[in-house]
Amino acid sequence: MNENGFLFKRRRGLTLLAALFLSLVILVVDTKSFSINPAQFGYSVLSTFQIGFAGVKNFFRETANSITELKMLKSEYEALREKMEDYQLIQRDLVNLRSENERLRTLLELTEELDYRHIPSRIIAKDPSAYFHSFTINKGSRDGISRDMPVIAYQQGFQGVVGKILETGPFTSRVLPLISANCYVSSRLQNSRFEGLVQGGGGIHHPIIMRYVVKAAREEIQFGDLVETSGLDSIYPPDIFIGRVRSIGSKEWEPDLELSIEPIIDFSRLEYVVVLDIQSPTSGETSK
Template sequence: MAKNQQISRFWGVPSFLILIVINIVILIFSTNMMLLTPKSMGMSVLSLFQQGIHGTMTWFTDTVNSINELKNLKNQYDLTLQKLNEFQEMNRNFEEIIQENILLREQLGFSKSLDLDHIPAKIIGKDPVNLFSSFIIDKGSMDGITKDMPVTAYQNGVLGLVGKVIQTGFNSSQVIPIYNSTNFVASRFQKSRFEGLVSGQGDTENHLIMNYVKKTALNQINVDDMVITSGMQSLYPGGIYIGKVESITSKEYNTSLEIEITPTIDFGQLEFVFILTGLEEQMK
């Protein structure tokens, strides 16, 4: 029992004291230490303490420096990431400018070749209540725009009907597109010349509908035939593309055909339009 207590007391000695004792023993039994005096042995022990303290301070200093370096690297990373995001945003804006410039050049080229008097305009807003019921252009009464002027656009190499002006402001105007259910356009088939009346169904998800086409036209019209404005009403001049035939329906109880039409203009990509002016004088 007493022996166990002695062992416990021995292992309870602080480890750093044990290390010091071991180092002293090693020094005593080294070849050179045989000549050491008690004074020089004391200096050696003190040197060991100094080396330990120096090593600890060096480790602490290196740790602090490493932490500072990590902070600096983090700051540099954040700054680089910010600059990268700014560059990517600038690149996106640059690409947008290039695409808009290409489109503007295309519109300008067509504008110069268009025989009808017109005013070019850009779409700047949609109706907040119903995004597909009307839209706003950046030209108004100051630019010569008046109510009921027809609105067209150039896409895929052709001039297509967009709608008409229903209200003008000083420097902007409101336009209702042809797919608006309140808009009716006198029309005819470009090839067979049969006439009808085109109207919308209220949104771009549905086709335009052409009604009042005589049933005798059934064998003379086909899917993909083009439909144009007839010019039979003073609002729209003749020969402007409205769309192409998607389907033809003949119902027994109806005296006329019902034609579904896909608009020539893709309203989802529409940015620029041409308002046709001076039509009354041109039609005289």
């Protein structure tokens, strides 16, 4: 079995040797007298070696050419792969740019309905902790922003409270978000009109709390009711959404209800905000 395999693997070489040997015999044997011519025999042997040498030479030349061609093909493949990666990056950037343009277009359309001078801004830095104490926007005092100005945003067709300006620099401002435990907003339930005070829960994963809602309101409050600004704190204009009721709590010895509110704005994916100047109620005017 092994012997047959050995011969099978080398069948081409053995066939070549047999052909060369047969050619040699035909050349050196006189077919008429069956006599061997020494000169012809020497020439035939030399020719056989020349043919073999030429074959070996051609083999190595073709091998070298094949190696060179493979290197060229590999270089072309690498170049094409790099171009493909560049095209994929360009396509990804194009998709991201289109998405950003769509968000900005939506923001522009919605802000045109505002009754106050407004300054669209982009978030450029966030508190990395889950407590989310503040974030920074790319507009500052040179753009007309000052401390305590309200900040809103648009998500899924809703205009919602984001927070207020905590401090300003010439080109940037820091925002105190609604979800911070240090943020308070005068609020009311949209349907029943009962009022209260919303306080941040202290982090992005904590619900905000609406306090000081009279117990008489319990029968009129439903899960999912919208909570909005009341406009009684001189910072936030009225009728801006804050969130939805998720639970109602009360204690026997306390005179008020405590509502757990889910913010209307998802702060984990907030990118653009709008700063309002409620002291300048000029409809349609936007600071760019």
